[in-house]
Amino acid sequence: MTVRRLRRTLGFACIAALFVTCAQSAWAQDRQLFMLVSNQSGQPITDISPGEIVLEQEGSECTVKDARLDSAPMKVALMVDNSDAAQQSLNSMRDGLSAFLDELPAEHEVGLFTIAGQVRRRVDFTTDREELKEEATGLFVDRNSAVVYMDGLLETWRRRFDDEDAWPVFVALVYDGAEGSRSTQEEEFNEFAREIVGRGATVHAILVSTRGGALQTTISTFLTQNTGGRYWALAAATALPETFTELAAAMREQHEAVKDRYRIVFECDPDNPAAGIAAGVQRPGVAVRLFPNRRTDQ
Numbered sequence: 001m002t003v004r005r006l007r008r009t010l011g012f013a014c015i016a017a018l019f020v021t022c023a024q025s026a027w028a029q030d031r032q033l034f035m036l037v038s039n040q041s042g043q044p045i046t047d048i049s050p051g052e053i054v055l056e057q058e059g060s061e062c063t064v065k066d067a068r069l070d071s072a073p074m075k076v077a078l079m080v081d082n083s084d085a086a087q088q089s090l091n092s093m094r095d096g097l098s099a100f101l102d103e104l105p106a107e108h109e110v111g112l113f114t115i116a117g118q119v120r121r122r123v124d125f126t127t128d129r130e131e132l133k134e135e136a137t138g139l140f141v142d143r144n145s146a147v148v149y150m151d152g153l154l155e156t157w158r159r160r161f162d163d164e165d166a167w168p169v170f171v172a173l174v175y176d177g178a179e180g181s182r183s184t185q186e187e188e189f190n191e192f193a194r195e196i197v198g199r200g201a202t203v204h205a206i207l208v209s210t211r212g213g214a215l216q217t218t219i220s221t222f223l224t225q226n227t228g229g230r231y232w233a234l235a236a237a238t239a240l241p242e243t244f245t246e247l248a249a250a251m252r253e254q255h256e257a258v259k260d261r262y263r264i265v266f267e268c269d270p271d272n273p274a275a276g277i278a279a280g281v282q283r284p285g286v287a288v289r290l291f292p293n294r295r296t297d298q
Contacts, residue, residue: 031062031198031265031266031267031268031271031273032198032200032263032264032265032266033055033263033264033266033277033279033290033291033292034070034200034258034261034262034263034264034290034291034292034293034294035053035067035261035262035264035279035288035289035290035291036260036261036262036288036289036291037262037281037283037286037287037288038286038287038289039285039286039287040285040287042287044260045283045286046069046260048067048262048281048283049067050064050066050067051064051282052281052282052283053067053262053264053279053280053281053282054279054280054281054282055264055266055268055277055278055279056277056278056279057268057271057272057275057276057277057278058272058275060268060269060270062266062267062268062269062277063266063267063268063269064264064265064266065265065266065267066263066264066265067262067263067264067265068262068263069259069260069261069262069263070166070167070258070259070261070262070263070294071259071260072166072167073107073108073109073166073167073255074108074109074167074168074169074202074251074255075108075109075111075125075161075165075166075167075168075169076104076108076109076110076111076125076169076170076171076251077110077111077113077125077156077160077161077168077169077170077171078097078100078110078111078112078113078132078136078171078173079113079114079115079149079152079153079156079170079171079172079173079174080093080097080112080113080114080115080136080139080173081114081115081116081147081149081172081173081174081175081177082114082115082116082139082140082141082142083115083116083117083141083142083145083146083147083175083177083178084116084141084142084143084144084145084146084177084178085147085175085176085177085178085208085210086116086141086175086208086237087141088237089208089237089238089240090139090140090141092237092238092239092240092241093139093173093237093240094136094137094138094139095240095241096173096206096240096241096243096244097112097133097136097137097139097173097244098133098136098137098241099241099242099244099245099248100171100244100245100247100248101129101132101133101136101248102129102133102245102248103244103245103248103249103252104248104251104252105252105255106127106129107127108127108251108255109125109126109127110123110125110126110127110129110132111123111124111125111126111156111160112132112135112136113152113156113160114139114142115147115148115149115151115152115174116141116142116145116146116147116148117142117145117146117148117180118148118151119148119151119152119155119156121160122135122136122139123135124160125160145180146177146178146179146180147174147175147177147178147179147180147216148179148180148181148182148183149172149174149179149181149215149216149219150179150181150184150189150219151181151182151183151184152181153170153172153192153219153223154183154184154188154189154192155183156170157192157195157196157201161201163199165199166263167200167201167202167255167294168196168199168200168201168202169201169202169203169204169251170201170202170203170204170205170223170229171204171205171206171247172203172204172205172206172220173205173206173208173240174205174206174207174208174216174220175207175208175209175210175216176207176208176209176210176211176212176214176216176217177214179214179215179216193222193223193226196223196227197226197227200263200293200294201227202227202228202229202293202294203220203223203224203227203229204224204229204230204231204247204251205220205221205223205224205229205230205231205232206231206232206234206240206243206244206247207220207231207232207233207234208234208236208237208240209233209234209235210235217233227293228292228293228294228295230247230250232247253296254294254295254296257296258294258296261291261294264279277290
C-alpha cells in the first residue's frame with residue numbers, strides 16, 4: 001500500500017492558490033488525508049474550518065466529514081512479548097521499557113499489555129508513568145509459551161481502542177520465537193490492517209531477531225510500512241534500552257511535527273479509491289500540502 005504519486009498541480013485559482021493531487025490506496029476502508037495549510041510566509045494556518053476545504057476526485061466534489069488539527073495526544077498500546085524467547089534478555093527488556101516510558105512525554109496515554117500465550121492487560125491506558133514503570137520492570141517470562149502477536153494486536157484494537165481515539169498507536173516488542181496465534185485468521189487480520197490504516201493508527205515495532213524468517217518479521221514490516229511507523233530488527237537485546245529511547249524521541253518529534261496538520265475524513269460518491277484526490281482551501285494566498293499518513297519524512 002504505497003502512495004504511487006504525490007505531486008502538486010495548479011488549478012481552481014478562485015478557490016486556492018495551490019492544489020495538490022495525492023493518489024489514494026484502494027486498500028484503505030475509510031478515506032482520510034492529512035493536510036498542511038500555510039500562508040505566503042510559510043507559516044502554518046491553524047484556523048481552517050471544514051467548510052473551507054474542497055476535495056475533488058475525477059472532477060466530482062467529495063464530502064468533508066471531519067477536519068481538525070492533528071494535535072491530540074497519542075494513545076499508545078505497548079505490546080510486550082514475554083514468551084520463552086525473551087528468557088535470556090529479561091533485564092534488557094525491562095530497561096528498554098523503562099527508558100521508553102521515561103522519554104515519552106507524559107501527555108500521551110500508555111497501556112501495557114503482554115502477549116505470551118494470551119493477551120494480558122497489565123496496566124490500562126494512563127499517563128501515570130510510575131505505575132507503568134513499576135509493572136514493566138516487574139515483568140517475567142511466561143514459561144512454555146509462544147507469542148500471540150496477531151491475536152494480541154487484533155484483540156487490543158477491538159477491545160481497548162474506540163472511534164473517539166484521535167491517534168491510536170501500537171508499540172510492539174517481539175522476538176522471533178514461535179508464533180502461537182490461533183484466534184485470528186488471515187482475512188480477519190487483513191481486515192484489522194485495513195481498519196487501522198483507515199483510522200490513521202500508527203504501528204511501531206522492535207524485533208529481536210536471532211534466527212530470522214519468523215512470521216513476526218512479516219507482520220512488523222507490513223504494518224509499520226503501511227501506517228508510517230518505525231521498525232527495528234535487533235541482533236542483540238542489549239540494544240533495547242537505546243532503541244526504545246530513540247523510538248520515544250522519534251514519537252515525540254513526530255507529534256510535534258504533525259500538530260499543525262489537519263486530519264481530514266471524507267467520502268466521495270461515486271468513489272474510485274485508486275484515483276487521485278485534488279484538495280484546496282477556499283482562502284486566498286495559501287499553500288496546501290497533502291500527506292497520506294503521519295510520516296514526517298515525505
